[in-house]
Amino acid sequence: MTRCRAALLALLTMVALSPAATAHAADEGPEQIVNGTFDSGTAPWWSTANVTPAVQDGRLCADIPGGTANPWDVIIGQNDLPLVEGETYAFGFFATATPAKVGRALIQLPVDPWTQYLSAAPEMSVSGNDYSYTFTAPVSLPNAQVAFQLGGSAEPWRFCMDDVSLRGGAEPEVYEPDTGPRVRVNMLGYLPSGPKKATVVTAATAALDWELKNADNETVAKGRTTPRGVDASSGQNVHTLDFSSYRRTGESYTITADGETSRPFDIAADLYDQLPTDALKFYYTQRSGIEILGSLRPGYARPAGHLGVAPNQGDVSVPCQPGVCDYSLDVRGGWYDAGDHGKYVVNGGISVHQLMSAYERDRAAFKDGQLAIPESGNGRPDILDEARWEQEFLLSMQVPDGKPLAGMAHHKIHDRNWTGLPLLPHLDPQPRELHPPSTAATLNLAATAAQAARLFAPYDAAFAARNLTAARKAWAAAKAEPARYADPADGTGGGAYNDADVSDEFYWAAAELYITTGEKEFKDFVLASPHHTGDVWRDRGFDWGNTAQLGRLELATVPNGLPDRARVRQSVVEGAEKYLAIQRAHPYGLPYNPPDYDWGSNNLVLNNLVVVATAYDLTGQEKYRAAVREGMDYILGRNALNQSYVTGYGEVASKNQHSRWYAHQLDPALPNPPRGTLSGGPNSAIQDPIAQRLLQGCKPQFCYIDHIESWSTNELTINWNSPLAWVSSFLADRSERADCRVSYTAHGTWPGGFTAQVVIENTGKHAVDGWTLRWSFLSGQQAGHVWSATLSQSGPVVTAKALSWNGKIKPGQKVTFGFNGTNPSGPNPAPEVFHLNGGRCR
Numbered sequence: 102m103t104r105c106r107a108a109l110l111a112l113l114t115m116v117a118l119s120p121a122a123t124a125h126a127a128d129e130g131p132e133q134i135v136n137g138t139f140d141s142g143t144a145p146w147w148s149t150a151n152v153t154p155a156v157q158d159g160r161l162c163a164d165i166p167g168g169t170a171n172p173w174d175v176i177i178g179q180n181d182l183p184l185v186e187g188e189t190y191a192f193g194f195f196a197t198a199t200p201a202k203v204g205r206a207l208i209q210l211p212v213d214p215w216t217q218y219l220s221a222a223p224e225m226s227v228s229g230n231d232y233s234y235t236f237t238a239p240v241s242l243p244n245a246q247v248a249f250q251l252g253g254s255a256e257p258w259r260f261c262m263d264d265v266s267l268r269g270g271a272e273p274e275v276y277e278p279d280t281g282p283r284v285r286v287n288m289l290g291y292l293p294s295g296p297k298k299a300t301v302v303t304a305a306t307a308a309l310d311w312e313l314k315n316a317d318n319e320t321v322a323k324g325r326t327t328p329r330g331v332d333a334s335s336g337q338n339v340h341t342l343d344f345s346s347y348r349r350t351g352e353s354y355t356i357t358a359d360g361e362t363s364r365p366f367d368i369a370a371d372l373y374d375q376l377p378t379d380a381l382k383f384y385y386t387q388r389s390g391i392e393i394l395g396s397l398r399p400g401y402a403r404p405a406g407h408l409g410v411a412p413n414q415g416d417v418s419v420p421c422q423p424g425v426c427d428y429s430l431d432v433r434g435g436w437y438d439a440g441d442h443g444k445y446v447v448n449g450g451i452s453v454h455q456l457m458s459a460y461e462r463d464r465a466a467f468k469d470g471q472l473a474i475p476e477s478g479n480g481r482p483d484i485l486d487e488a489r490w491e492q493e494f495l496l497s498m499q500v501p502d503g504k505p506l507a508g509m510a511h512h513k514i515h516d517r518n519w520t521g522l523p524l525l526p527h528l529d530p531q532p533r534e535l536h537p538p539s540t541a542a543t544l545n546l547a548a549t550a551a552q553a554a555r556l557f558a559p560y561d562a563a564f565a566a567r568n569l570t571a572a573r574k575a576w577a578a579a580k581a582e583p584a585r586y587a588d589p590a591d592g593t594g595g596g597a598y599n600d601a602d603v604s605d606e607f608y609w610a611a612a613e614l615y616i617t618t619g620e621k622e623f624k625d626f627v628l629a630s631p632h633h634t635g636d637v638w639r640d641r642g643f644d645w646g647n648t649a650q651l652g653r654l655e656l657a658t659v660p661n662g663l664p665d666r667a668r669v670r671q672s673v674v675e676g677a678e679k680y681l682a683i684q685r686a687h688p689y690g691l692p693y694n695p696p697d698y699d700w701g702s703n704n705l706v707l708n709n710l711v712v713v714a715t716a717y718d719l720t721g722q723e724k725y726r727a728a729v730r731e732g733m734d735y736i737l738g739r740n741a742l743n744q745s746y747v748t749g750y751g752e753v754a755s756k757n758q759h760s761r762w763y764a765h766q767l768d769p770a771l772p773n774p775p776r777g778t779l780s781g782g783p784n785s786a787i788q789d790p791i792a793q794r795l796l797q798g799c800k801p802q803f804c805y806i807d808h809i810e811s812w813s814t815n816e817l818t819i820n821w822n823s824p825l826a827w828v829s830s831f832l833a834d835r836s837e838r839a840d841c842r843v844s845y846t847a848h849g850t851w852p853g854g855f856t857a858q859v860v861i862e863n864t865g866k867h868a869v870d871g872w873t874l875r876w877s878f879l880s881g882q883q884a885g886h887v888w889s890a891t892l893s894q895s896g897p898v899v900t901a902k903a904l905s906w907n908g909k910i911k912p913g914q915k916v917t918f919g920f921n922g923t924n925p926s927g928p929n930p931a932p933e934v935f936h937l938n939g940g941r942c943r
């Protein structure tokens with residue numbers, strides 16, 4: 102909620118008659134400039150693309166280029182200054198110019214006709230001066246602009262400023278988020294068998310009573326809370342409570358404690374059935390280069406973006422930034438990264454990887470037709486079709502043969518300048534440019550192309566082969582250019598995505614190439630990498646810039662012949678233990694608790710859950726699955742703000758994520774983001790103007806606002822929805838552990854073929870009466886002639902069924918069957934995950 106301090110405003114209006122009193126009152130009024138002292142970097146100051154302001158000795162300084170014609174050819178400014186009609190303001194700053202120069206300082210309307218409310222022409226010197234001016238605002242405006250116009254000089258010069266201040270007018274809005282009832286729950290609900298915990302915000306220090314009530318308001322369980330003291334991530338005194346022992350399904354339960362009643366929630370086994378689908382459907386409407394069909398996404402139809410149709414200037418033949426290369430590439434397609442129209446290989450890489458890895462975890466869980474996309478019905482799982490849309494783009498970013506740095510991947514392609522909101526993709530008029538190749542992008546291409554090569558093999562051998570060729574080429578190119586880093590200053594018109602340590606990307610790419618090919622070069626590289634044995638499990642989690650964890654997770658879970666495989670698997674369990682310890686200590690059940698939250702903290706929370714979920718897959722220990730379920734509670738409402746960060750999930754959920762096309766908050770004719778869209782979430786650094794204005798001094802969990810302009814706390818991105826898709830797929834997996842052991846041996850192999858023997862052992866106490874065994878091949882293997890069972894195969898997924906005579910397996914007994922298979926390429930490791938009658942064998 103926001104409110105204005107109207108009383109002070111009225112007082113200021115009364116004294117506005119006397120000039121002296123006015124200036125005095127304005128001087129004492131509230132400060133309207135954010136970061137005018139440059140103590141926290143340059144944000145939210147912006148500039149034209151021809152200058153790069155930076156903080157030097159506590160001042161903002163910039164080299165102003167020579168050879169521009171007009172004052173407005175070079176601008177440094179700040180937006181969103183509220184003006185109140187009739188109010189008098191004091192505007193002041195300190196500035197230097199080397200050599201001395203006359204500049205222009207304006208307070209103005211931020212759009213055509215650029216009405217100026219104050220226009221000053223400071224004569225600036227090398228040693229510097231303080232300047233002060235007053236003016237009375239003729240209009241009320243929420244978003245005036247201060248602009249230092251510094252262009253028009255034939256010669257280059259240097260400008261510095263400090264202590265920029267605009268005082269007077271209304272008190273800045275005091276932002277008080279509406280956090281609803283003080284009892285915090287997962288608003289979607291709880292799984293019947295899962296842990297069920299809630300957090301109570303209270304002044305009480307002694308334990309409190311709690312009651313669980315059903316939809317008829319009958320108390321069905323009660324207990325006492327556990328006081329947890331003051332939580333650093335929220336600054337709140339909190340208690341936790343645990344109603345896990347209540348398992349009856351139903352809708353609209355509530356919890357009452359300390360006189361407060363939580364928002365309603367369900368207890369249901371199918372709680373997460375829809376979320377993976379929605380989280381994955383997100384990608385279709387992020388697609389570039391294709392019309393979004395209203396028939397598939399009612400309310401979200403839009404023309405194709407960036408297919409070279411005016412006013413678009415891309416992406417069918419995109420040149421490099423000046424001086425970077427002499428060719429153009431067809432880089433149409435792919436997904437827009439986030440709320441901007443940029444396409445970045447490093448971020449596309451982890452995103453497409455996590456989709457493919459969700460699929461690789463359980464190939465049978467993803468079906469053709471699941472996502473209602475144009476490719477639905479083509480006989481392949483939709484998740485692979487969606488991944489391919491991005492992978493094709495990543496392939497297109499590779500430097501062509503015969504060109505300098507051939508085989509590397511361009512780091513990114515995006516607009517020359519930042520655009521405003523809203524702006525639908527097909528209406529973006531900016532020139533598009535390829536940015537220099539980077540080692541990080543090249544290794545992202547190597548990793549995802551190697552992974553795609555094995556996953557697409559059963560469906561499209563030519564596409565698989567194209568990926569493997571590209572992956573090998575990228576690997577060789579990265580080895581030849583191991584330290585081509587993206588420029589951290591290359592952040593105009595698109596994100597920089599810079600990363601000066603790519604040893605982790607090397608490890609991840611080598612891991613994928615090894616799994617897919619089994620070749621010694623990659624195996625040796627993996628074994629020699631410091632990331633293979635080091636502690637890669639950062640408290641803060643993994644992300645686009647920290648990818649060693651991806652390599653480790655892949656080597657642990659995807660069948661391969663690594664000699665120290667057992668240790669690798671154990672290391673994932675150790676990582677999970679670390680996150681479990683963080684979670685246990687956190688009264689909101691978060692497996693993430695740094696003193697300051699990172700940009701996109703929700704994705705780091707989810708990535709830590711990926712590690713914990715993988716430990717469950719590796720060990721079957723219930724505590725890991727329980728921890729993933731509890732971690733998801735935070736994302737869906739058990740948090741300091743009492744809100745869900747997934748659009749459409751929970752009574753109060755993020756819906757105004759920063760986006761140029763889901764800009765409903767700015768234009769009611771446009772939609773909100775689709776159901777299943779994750780917000781980046783709390784970010785202690787609050788880099789955007791809205792957050793800086795409203796959230797100063799926020800405790801980590803409160804550094805968030807569901808406002809479209811808050812790009813640093815509330816954006817949506819392809820790499821944040823990917824762990825949401827992964828974790829929710831895990832949560833939707835209802836298969837339980839089954840008492841069976843399967844040994845699979847390929848005991849005869851010859852070029853292109855093999856014979857396998859499969860032994861199923863009943864390790865439980867009850868007889869199995871009729872069985873169906875399911876597993877997946879690593880890549881393009883195909884099962885053929887079978888004995889002692891029937892076999893069917895769909896893509897990589899093989900289903901074996903008992904014959905009439907061997908359907909019964911008594912406790913402790915085994916049945917054996919076998920088959921001949923073909924293996925067109927690559928290694929042929931034994932499958933490791935088997936489902937017997939739907940349960941996963943231990």
Ligand code: 9MR
Nearest residue numbers: 438439441595596597598700701816818
């Ligand atoms: O997700 C990125 C985050 O890790 C970085 O700290 C931040 C600043 O470099 O950039 C984020 O990525 C943004 C990208 O630069 C441009 N598209 C939107 C991304 C999400 O906000």
